[in-house]
Amino acid sequence: MLKPLAIDFAPRRKTVRPAGWLASGAGAVLLVVAGFAWLPPAHVEASHMSEASQRQRILPDGDSAQAVDMAVGTLNLPWIAVLDALNAEFGSGADAVLLRVETDARRAIIRIEGEASDAAAVQGYPARLRALEPVAAATLVGQEVRGDAQSHHSRPVRFVIELRMREGT
Amino acid sequence: MSLRKTDAAILHVTRSGPRPLEKAPRRGALLDILVTDSVARYWILERPAGLAGTAELDLLAAERFAALYGDDPADWAIRVDPAPWSKHWLACAIPLRYATELPRSAEAAGWRVRQVQSRYLREFNRCCRHLDANTAFCVAARECTTIGLIVQGQWRGIRVHPPLTHSTAGFDTLLQRDSRQADLPAATLRPVVVGSLRAMAN
Numbered sequence: 519m520l521k522p523l524a525i526d527f528a529p530r531r532k533t534v535r536p537a538g539w540l541a542s543g544a545g546a547v548l549l550v551v552a553g554f555a556w557l558p559p560a561h562v563e564a565s566h567m568s569e570a571s572q573r574q575r576i577l578p579d580g581d582s583a584q585a586v587d588m589a590v591g592t593l594n595l596p597w598i599a600v601l602d603a604l605n606a607e608f609g610s611g612a613d614a615v616l617l618r619v620e621t622d623a624r625r626a627i628i629r630i631e632g633e634a635s636d637a638a639a640v641q642g643y644p645a646r647l648r649a650l651e652p653v654a655a656a657t658l659v660g661q662e663v664r665g666d667a668q669s670h671h672s673r674p675v676r677f678v679i680e681l682r683m684r685e686g687t
Numbered sequence: 688m689s690l691r692k693t694d695a696a697i698l699h700v701t702r703s704g705p706r707p708l709e710k711a712p713r714r715g716a717l718l719d720i721l722v723t724d725s726v727a728r729y730w731i732l733e734r735p736a737g738l739a740g741t742a743e744l745d746l747l748a749a750e751r752f753a754a755l756y757g758d759d760p761a762d763w764a765i766r767v768d769p770a771p772w773s774k775h776w777l778a779c780a781i782p783l784r785y786a787t788e789l790p791r792s793a794e795a796a797g798w799r800v801r802q803v804q805s806r807y808l809r810e811f812n813r814c815c816r817h818l819d820a821n822t823a824f825c826v827a828a829r830e831c832t833t834i835g836l837i838v839q840g841q842w843r844g845i846r847v848h849p850p851l852t853h854s855t856a857g858f859d860t861l862l863q864r865d866s867r868q869a870d871l872p873a874a875t876l877r878p879v880v881v882g883s884l885r886a887m888a889n
Contacts, residue, residue: 520820520840522812525766525779527786527803528720 592623595683596652600628603650608632613639617676626683629659633676637661640677647681655682695719695801698793700785702726702830711797718798719809720789725831727805728780729845730755732767744769748778777835777842779805807833807845810881823862823876827851827884832858834865836876844869851887858888 608616614634621628634640640661647656657680665673695717699706702725711718732751738744748767749760764786767778781803790800802809810826818824820840826833828850835845846865851858862878880888 520815520818520822520837521770522815523768523777523808524770525768525777525804525808527722527764527766527781528800529787529790 599652628681631678633674636672637675640675653681654684714797715799717801720803722781722805723830724806724833724847730778732776732778734774775842821876823878825880827882827888851884
């Protein structure tokens, strides 16, 4: 006795036969019975299930997760320490004033724009800012002499310095 | 054509092409497409070691088909029966249009295509439960004579010859030739012949 050959060129299709229907029905009944057998779950188990489902529900998608990460990064920046340090550097008696502070939390960069009394004062600021506790690096991005070129008085210099925060700050 | 729901009508595909397709008597009526062996191709595939999957098997079968027959496998529908525990597998190919376009046309005419098979496969599946493990199973039809050699339940050879009405050699001679080709002593196999010309074989 030989077995039939399983070669058929007919386009494959899903066929549901009566036996398949019966098996599916029996499976469904079994599932329902099993489900009722497990109900009601214990309180502890129920709370775990509820927590798990809530956790599942509040899981953000890719964009939301990125936004949340960015927000957390922004909140984690040491604002107080940075502002205190900048206040001390550019406070009363300093040879420069702060005009603008911008932050890029994702890159952990603070960009400050200020105006110094002269170019020599600007040259010293990166080294001074680099010495601050939360600052890893300070780079003079650009500077521009302001005022009338014919003036004999020292002319103010507008500058931009980028501060990179330390890892983990 | 039977009106019973479980019976299928048969659409014969001969050497000159498929017979005219009638409209289905009712929507979803079953149809079997039966392709003559004179347009089908058969060969025996030795089971390769370390076969990774069905895709690799398909590639292997196509490669072997091209080597044996010299036709482009892209124009043919190729199937293999990868029987477990067997070292030799029977492979079959029919022109692709009979496996794709013809069933599509039949479906458009209201039929539900149940099977598309070659004549030899259909006859073998009909008779296989009554066959011994050592059998030369033959289909002697008007268009051709197909002889398949089975030794210890495994396929060892299969060839399609001209019909017995047009053959210069008798059935015994054909069987001896095929057995010799497969390195088998013909006397060990019990010939079983079906088909409209079986009387000529006997």
